[in-house]
Amino acid sequence: MSTRRRADLASALDVHPFSSYRQKVVTALYENGTSFEYRMFDNERASAELAALWPIGRFPVLVDGGRTIPEASIIIDHLGLRHPGPVRLIPDDPRAALDVRMMDPSSTFT
Ligand SMILES: N[C@@H](CCC(=O)N[C@@H](CS)C(=O)NCC(=O)O)C(=O)O
Numbered sequence: 001m002s003t004r005r006r007a008d009l010a011s012a013l014d015v016h017p018f019s020s021y022r023q024k025v026v027t028a029l030y031e032n033g034t035s036f037e038y039r040m041f042d043n044e045r046a047s048a049e050l051a052a053l054w055p056i057g058r059f060p061v062l063v064d065g066g067r068t069i070p071e072a073s074i075i076i077d078h079l080g081l082r083h084p085g086p087v088r089l090i091p092d093d094p095r096a097a098l099d100v101r102m103m104d105p106s107s108t109f110t
Contacts, residue, residue, distance in 0.1 A: 012073075013038055013062050021072040024104070028076050032085025036062075073104060088096045
């Protein structure tokens, strides 16, 4: 199933409806009003598409300007660099940035 939420898409976010990791990325997208196409990966064909994009097969995956960005934390970094908005996602100071990344236990366990 494909759910298009914005007509003026800048990027496509591939997720599964039950993915907890997507919440982090979707929150960042909404916080900065970043346009995106929300694609649900909830059937076999979609799973094959996801595997072609990212052989590890985990989601969320962001496709932006033809580039595939996997891993929720990396997607957040990418959004901060490529689609900055009023809400700063990662601090400029490298030490503070590290502290922020350490706040996300999900990136530690998978
Ligand atoms: N380290 C990845 C983990 C993503 C992850 O584990 N996503 C789960 C859904 S919440 C998943 O893809 N599960 C399916 C699988 O492992 O095959 C990230 O931070 O994005």
